[in-house]
Amino acid sequence: MNAISTILLNGLIVAISFYVYKSYSGLNIVDLTELDKCPFCYGKSACTSLFNGNIKLNSSTSNVFFNLVNAIVNGKNVFYGSYKQQSMYRDIVVKKLANNEELNMFDDYIRTHFGVHSNFQKMEKDFKTEIGKFLTMSTEKAEVKLKLCPDPHAFDVLLNGKKGLSSEDYIHFYTMLYVNPEPILLEVLNASHGWPVPQYYGSCGRLAVMENCGTRLSSLLDTDWCQRVKLARDIIHMAYNLTYGHDRLSVYMTDVSLDNLVVSDDEVVKIVDLEHTIVVDRHPSTTDLSESWFTPHHTHHQPCDQCFAYSAEDVCAHRISDHNFYAVCKEVLSSSTSLGLRPLLHSPPHFLQGEASLLSTLIESCVDPPPGV
Numbered sequence: 001m002n003a004i005s006t007i008l009l010n011g012l013i014v015a016i017s018f019y020v021y022k023s024y025s026g027l028n029i030v031d032l033t034e035l036d037k038c039p040f041c042y043g044k045s046a047c048t049s050l051f052n053g054n055i056k057l058n059s060s061t062s063n064v065f066f067n068l069v070n071a072i073v074n075g076k077n078v079f080y081g082s083y084k085q086q087s088m089y090r091d092i093v094v095k096k097l098a099n100n101e102e103l104n105m106f107d108d109y110i111r112t113h114f115g116v117h118s119n120f121q122k123m124e125k126d127f128k129t130e131i132g133k134f135l136t137m138s139t140e141k142a143e144v145k146l147k148l149c150p151d152p153h154a155f156d157v158l159l160n161g162k163k164g165l166s167s168e169d170y171i172h173f174y175t176m177l178y179v180n181p182e183p184i185l186l187e188v189l190n191a192s193h194g195w196p197v198p199q200y201y202g203s204c205g206r207l208a209v210m211e212n213c214g215t216r217l218s219s220l221l222d223t224d225w226c227q228r229v230k231l232a233r234d235i236i237h238m239a240y241n242l243t244y245g246h247d248r249l250s251v252y253m254t255d256v257s258l259d260n261l262v263v264s265d266d267e268v269v270k271i272v273d274l275e276h277t278i279v280v281d282r283h284p285s286t287t288d289l290s291e292s293w294f295t296p297h298h299t300h301h302q303p304c305d306q307c308f309a310y311s312a313e314d315v316c317a318h319r320i321s322d323h324n325f326y327a328v329c330k331e332v333l334s335s336s337t338s339l340g341l342r343p344l345l346h347s348p349p350h351f352l353q354g355e356a357s358l359l360s361t362l363i364e365s366c367v368d369p370p371p372g373v
């Protein structure tokens, strides 16, 4: 019996070591790109920097550990690294934008729908049609992560003024729309124009490279209350700017959380997860608009346990919606966040007394306004 347990134990140790070794060797940044999957990948603009060693995964012990754990638990494949640009080192995050299972499912889908990808040069027209078809799927369909309305065929607004795109570019665009449209939005909302999103440094194969924007808000819940108030103010500004700030598009966040908002050392708050959004073109060329288009949309709070309920169809039927304000009030400020965490403005200082209870009433009525408000 003892001999059997020893053999089993040794076998287990060998299996775990092999698994850890395999995961660790998979952490080579070049292997992570999976360039052989192109053109069904996110692009190649960051490949030169990556191949000449300017884009690297971090090698400090804590980061190697984090990156390794990430690889083993098959999370969303978010890795930390650095980017050397003109002799300056920037902290970056490299993302595969999906977990391995989701990427495998995408590969299966491509194989069954388009066969092997050898003839993609001829596929530009097909892919423009595919993109239109894909975005037209019902606003409620979960697989459409970026819901573009009111006219899903008018996806040129998401191409950021790029002209003369090749068939390969359209396939990259399609791949991102399907797998995770985050890089598309990072280009539409360019961080260097002041948008509260990570700076996008480009992609190489199945890796997107972007600015590391700091520490998630959920780890900062014990900081000084006055500091948290400033962050709350900036998050409300973010909701305002994403709704009104772009001259054409309103971007509605549908996955705001204390994990997806991060804060830099100089206290700039950014939203770092843009996988699911609703994008409304406020000046569409289509005249096929719903009757409600010119009246503002007021979200109806739908209580649900540890979740965030909204209707993409309702948001899409209006030129302007209060969705972003609802989302940040519900998921950041209120006591009913889906993650079950404390709200950002918990435990106000004693000297505030009456004001603190007024503040919490205001937050709860932002989530669920009393009748007539």
Ligand SMILES: Nc1ncnc2c1ncn2[C@@H]1O[C@H](COP(=O)(O)OP(=O)(O)O)[C@@H](O)[C@H]1O
Binding pocket: 075, 076, 078, 093, 095, 198, 210, 211, 212, 213, 214, 215, 216, 259, 260, 262, 272, 273, 274, 275
């Ligand atoms: N650009 C970034 N800067 C700093 N932290 C980030 C960045 N992107 C992601 N993260 C951290 O990694 C976590 C997971 O990344 P995310 O894109 O949200 O993937 P998931 O789809 O798994 O939620 C985020 O909640 C955030 O804390």
Ligand SMILES: [Mg+2]
Binding pocket: 259, 260, 273
């Ligand atoms: Mg996230």
